[in-house]
Amino acid sequence: MRWDIFCQIVDNYGDAGVCWRLARSLSSIHGQEVRIFCDDLPTLNLLASGVDPSIKQKIDMQPWEASHANARHPVQIPDVVIEAFGCELPERYLAGLFIAPVKPIIINLEYLSAEPWVIDFHGKASPQSHGIPKYFFFPGFQDEVGGLLLDPIPAEGHLVAKNIPDDLKATWSKLRPGAKRISIFCYPGAPLKKWLADLGRLGEDVDVLLAHGHAEQLSLYGENPISLPNNLQLLSMPFVSQDEYDWALSQCDINIVRGEDSFVRAQLAGKPFIWHIYPQEDRAHEVKLAAFLDLYLGEANQELRLATIAAMTWAMPSEWFRDLNRWNAHAKHWRTHLLEKQADGGLPARLIRFVA
């Protein structure tokens, strides 16, 4: 089938991250013909830059305006149109669909949530006055919803350790043997300074890998730089491609992640992680986090439950760090469980089946 994916970058990288991962899976694993229209092509290209050129070449990446039909360039009608995260389709594109003899199906690809209500809403039609069929598609963890984006499935940490991506070689050369590794990619509101100071007091050697821009967030190079004990080493990573970032997650002992794409990748890395969920004004994110933790900790004992909930809600490391080994075993188990639950191919495969 032919797919048009519309990606509007509201903020940050998640919209592009999800659209790119979906596009590559549809194309490289499922042999679909995929076009992406994006309002920020440089960001999309940056995320996609690490991928094998043979995968990238097959995906047609276009600026948003290229979707506009006109007399000389009528819209090439696809079989499926994806509105990622409910972005509105350009009117001049939609106008081209109205006059098409065979109408495509429009999918509103929703945000990922572990909340139980998504089961009732997944796959529901959203009747439109223009008559083109449109459906809500909810990614998720349960069998009854749209699944997760798994591609590419990372090998277990130790298997990929030797292939350090070029963009990370300089940072990796500074890592200390035997030191624990934590990667940090979070939103500005996180209590990072306090958190790192507490971590430092535990006396363990820890290398802290900061995602691009986080050093500035911590004012590392400003007038009042954070002062930390020598057992903590802070290292800044450059902004790397999505594949390289996935790799970095698989190489750390704990990852702090955010948004929804890095959140899923941290789980697939099979390592403990703190999900700094996207903060929403009405505090809806707290409900979402609790729903995820209900699933994630379903089989954990009480001690691990409490430690993980504490960590995920930004309790200081001194409150939960001693449970890291147990958490690590749980994270590996959760990875296996996720892969089993998504053995049908996860989101892209479920999407194709739904459309069919």
Ligand code: TRH
């Ligand atoms: O960047 P995010 O916070 O993105 C989003 C947006 O805020 C969006 O509006 C919101 O609705 C959504 O989250 C839930 O976090 P996320 O989703 O983890 O996306 C980050 C992407 O960037 C992910 O695909 C990994 C990628 N990335 C790289 O490719 N290289 C890097 O160096 C880093 C740090 C990330």
